[in-house]
Amino acid sequence: MKDIQNYKDKRGISINKVGVSDVRHPVKVMCRNGQSQHTVATLSASVSLPHDVKGTHMSRLVDVINSNQVAIGGDSMRQMISQIRHKLDAEEACMTVEFPYFMTKSAPVTSMQGQMDYDCKLTGSINSSGFDLTTEVTVPVTSLCPCSKEISDRGAHNQRSRVSIAVKTHDEPICLDDLIAIAEESASAPLYSLLKRPDEKFVTEQAYDNPVFVEDLVRGVASCLKENNNISWFRVRSVNEESIHNHNAFAEITSG
Numbered sequence: 001m002k003d004i005q006n007y008k009d010k011r012g013i014s015i016n017k018v019g020v021s022d023v024r025h026p027v028k029v030m031c032r033n034g035q036s037q038h039t040v041a042t043l044s045a046s047v048s049l050p051h052d053v054k055g056t057h058m059s060r061l062v063d064v065i066n067s068n069q070v071a072i073g074g075d076s077m078r079q080m081i082s083q084i085r086h087k088l089d090a091e092e093a094c095m096t097v098e099f100p101y102f103m104t105k106s107a108p109v110t111s112m113q114g115q116m117d118y119d120c121k122l123t124g125s126i127n128s129s130g131f132d133l134t135t136e137v138t139v140p141v142t143s144l145c146p147c148s149k150e151i152s153d154r155g156a157h158n159q160r161s162r163v164s165i166a167v168k169t170h171d172e173p174i175c176l177d178d179l180i181a182i183a184e185e186s187a188s189a190p191l192y193s194l195l196k197r198p199d200e201k202f203v204t205e206q207a208y209d210n211p212v213f214v215e216d217l218v219r220g221v222a223s224c225l226k227e228n229n230n231i232s233w234f235r236v237r238s239v240n241e242e243s244i245h246n247h248n249a250f251a252e253i254t255s256g
Contacts (some may be wrong), residue, residue: 007054017094019046020061028071029101029120032177036071041099045080047090048127060087072097074173077124078131085126092127101137101176105192107199108206114194118180136166137179141187142203143240146211158207159240161187161214165221168233168256186220188212214240218251225255232256 021044028036045061064083070076077095085093100117107114121136141161149156163183167174184190188207195203212220221236233256240249 008052009054010052012051014051015049017046018049018056019044019094020058023062023065025065027097027099029099029176030071030073032175037102039099039101041072041097043098044094044096045084046094047084047088048092049090056088056090060084063087072099072122074133077122077133078126081124081126081131092125094123094125096124097122103177103180105190107192107195108202109198110196112194112196112199114192116191116193118176120176132168133173134166134168135174135176135179136164137176137183138162138164139180139183140191141184141217142189142191142207143214143217143238144188144207144211146213146216149208149211156208156211157244158188159243160191161217161238161240163187163217163221163236163238165225166235167225167231169230170232172230174228174230182221182224186212186217186224214238214249214251218253222253222255 023043025041025043026038027041028038030036043065045065047056049056061084064080064087068076068080077097081093081095084090084095098119098121101120102115102117104113105116106112119138123134123136125132141163142158143161144156144158165179165183167179188210189203192199192203217238218236225231225234225236235252235254237252238250242248
């Protein structure tokens with residue numbers, strides 16, 4: 001049988017990305033304490049295709065994913081993408097790995113523990129310019145409106161905010177735990193999976209004492225990221241799911 005890459009296409013149109021998506025696969029993710037946790041990731045892998053080549057070998061992409069049973073990180077992403085580029089003789093190869101990352105959090109008063117999950121994504125590519133890796137995490141937090149607090153005699157409206165932080169680094173990969181901490185510390189209050197009444201009182205008052213607009217939230221995160229000399233590029237975006245408006249509010253900062 002003739003190799004698909006030996007078939008020629010005469011339309012003269014190259015393809016930026018062709019590959020497989022929505023591949024669910026068990027992976028290990030490194031934690032800050034040096035240990036790893038098992039989770040399930042959704043992966044996509046692709047290559048560029050020259051204008052005169054009919055198609056690519058989809059099965060080889062899946063084969064690379066299945067043959068790499070390593071902890072997901074910068075080095076393993078580079079290794080897998082390099083294998084894809086070599087096996088398919090491509091100018092550029094890309095991979096995206098999305099997964100939930102779990103952290104054990106203690107309630108602020110009772111210290112009762114529960115698991116919090118955070119949506120994470122690693123996006124990598126290799127071409128003639130080298131290796132590029134973006135690390136992204138989305139952190140749910142609480143934000144309380146400063147204006148509502150100022151004008152109201154009783155209480156203030158708050159909202160669930162989703163803070164997405166994407167970074168590129170010069171050398172060392174950045175720890176997911178650190179990005180999560182930056183988002184939570186920039187908000188009115190963090191979220192927890194388990195709270196008893198004393199904890200609820202604490203978190204409610206914490207948010208009331210630390211009101212932030214969506215603009216304040218992204219600026220707070222950006223200020224912390226700018227202090228890290230290892231970060232070469234970042235994007236921070238917060239979407240506030242409004243509780244009293246029929247719309248959401250968002251703010252975004254890109255730097256680097």
